[in-house]
Amino acid sequence: MRLFYKVYIFLILMLIVILAGAGYISYRREVSLFNEDMKKDALLLGNALSGMVEHTWKVSGPEKALELIRDANTKERSIGIRWVSLDFPAAGMEAPTVPLKEIAPLLQGEPVSLTMKNANRGLWRFTYIPVPTEAGAHRAIELSESFVLLDQYMKNSLFHFILTAAMILLAAGGVLWYHFKKWIHQPLALFTEKSRRIGQGDLAPDLVVMGRDEFAVLGQTLNDMCRDLSASLETVRRENRRRIEALEQLRHSERLATLGRLSAGMAHEIGTPLNVISGRSRMIRSGDLDRDEVVAFSAIIEEQAQRITKIMQGLLDFARRRKPDKTPQDMETIVKQVLDMLAPAASKARAVFKVIRHGDIPKVPMDTIQVQQVLTNIVLNGIQAMEKGGQLEVELDVERKSHPEADVAAKAYLSIRIKDEGKGIPAEHLQHLFDPFFTTKEVGQGTGLGLSIAYGIIEEHGGWIEVDSTPGQGTCFTVFLPF
Incomplete structure (x- = not known):
């Protein structure tokens, strides 16, 4: 009801101004009328008394005339009546109250009526009526x-x-409060509650406002807006689902492409234990072995079978499509799984892995398969960049950093630094490294999507990737993940 109080205060001020103006005008009019009535009454009384005094003066003498004036003064309670002489202005009972210069017209026989403020008695009206008496004398009645x-x-x-x-303000306030509450406050309360529910995601067009005024139109507009927003939100959700499905398909395709790049090394890695298993099986089947040799050869066969199972399980886990699932994981374990899976490719390229850990590495909430895809892509690029072989380091540490794309305070991140000894990346290519379809490899050796997909995955995990490269000395990719 704060709006009501604002409107009511404004109404009070307006009424006060209007009533004060009307009162002032009425006051001035009443004063003017009262003043005119006083003047008229005084002149009428003075003229009547003047005639009686003049007649008594001539018939009965001055004493009777003065007695008449005294009797009249006694009977009139609100008007004072005196007999004054204009010939003796100095002092005395017969001197007029008003200075002679203010009543000079009396000397020409004209009545005078004026107001004068008395220092001790306030505002008064003085009326002078000339009374002709003996020759040469100037007498008057003062009222x-x-x-x-x-x-x-x-x-x-x-x-x-x-x-x-x-009373008017109270009555107006009561009437205004009733109608304001009914026609303004209640609809506004409905709009406020509906707006709050819209902010919480409730887009049901269920707002009901009775009437045909602007509030009813606004209510209908809000309902129409909710319908439009609901339809738009459903469209956005549908498109977002399609986008996620397309993105997952793209990432899966990139994983399959990575498997294709590893296929030659994997065939050799699996072929060697298969030859061992085949040879030992034939020797056991020949029956020329004693019991101890059979047991030893069986152990070798089991060891090689487990080696193949481990390789295939790693490949299947890497290639399998499933829904993203972020759970706390040990990054060192994931790094070793990736390096084990890429060991055949590294051996073929004469590359050596080295894992460095600084202190205790905390578990990080992540989707294991997605992060494996990121590390596999970066490590495989490093292996391929070392055409003459070399060492590839994977360094795990905890660093305090500020997110380059968010205005937040620095905090601790897990860093995975992957350094190779390859040919490096030219400076002009660094800014395009994570652009989709950007690649410096020959046709058929890369899609240009690996690093772009990798950056997107790390972004979804709340982190980012930094690159530092010196041509001829190698490249360092650093992945930052929050924990």
């Missing part, structure tokens, strides 16, 4: 009336004005 009644009237009016304004 004085205080504005106290006006002040009291205006105070009472102000009180009633404030009371009326307060």
